[in-house]
Amino acid sequence: MSSEARPGRIHVAVEQHLGRVVIDHPAKHNALTFDMWQSLPGLLDELESRDDVRAIxxxxxxxxxFASGSDISQFGEQRDTEENVRRYNATVERAIGRIGAVRKPTLAFINGYCFGGGVAIALHCDMRYGNEQAQFCIPAGKVGVGYHELWLHRLAQLVGPAHAKEIMFTARRYTADEARQMGLVNRIQTREETLDLARTIAGLAPLTHRASKLAIETSTAPDGRDWQACKDAILDCFRSADYVEGREAFTGKRTPVFRGK
Known part of the structure; x- marks a missing residue:
């Protein structure tokens, strides 16, 4: 089946402790259909439940x-009534929220267009890396839709209120270098460099990553902070076999083998 005829899908693969989530709808610049949004939480549940996956x-x-947002061609059918709008929006919100709730480190590699809902996916990853061809745009003002308030909270945290307002008010495209200068992406680099970085992250202590991510996310949460959960996660690190392994590897001048336990 040609890419023109193939329906969009999201598929996952696991290799070398990495979970890869691939947005696959090239005929429409990887625009996400309703079914693709709907499938994402379950796929992430699967990856998060696997002990052999250390980073995603x-x-x-x-x-x-990367992803050009929601498939607008479906809006006439999927978002034609207020009831359908609520159903569609709730499905997308659930998918994006699930990305942000993943406890393992998440990275987005942006290869080309990253528009609308694609930006929301990237915003909810822990780190973002783009190649030289990456382009960023939130065209909500051109379509007349409202961009979710929590997504805008994340955007403003990364780039600051003034840049966030410019992105939304102009609906223009930004280059990879402009995105880097604003802080929207961590660095401009290749896919292989991004995968190498993810492998490095996956080789370190999973419980430490979990505690660090929880504390950082809690410190910037817009709706209340549970510091006790952060303290408990830190104690879990010191109670773990990984902590013993890390100490022994350090004193023995060898590479530690962490098991997330």
């Missing part, structure tokens, strides 16, 4: 796009 990388199929 999001990427787009092909070399033209």
């Amino acid at each position: 990388v999001f990427e787009g199929a092909g070399d033209r796009a």
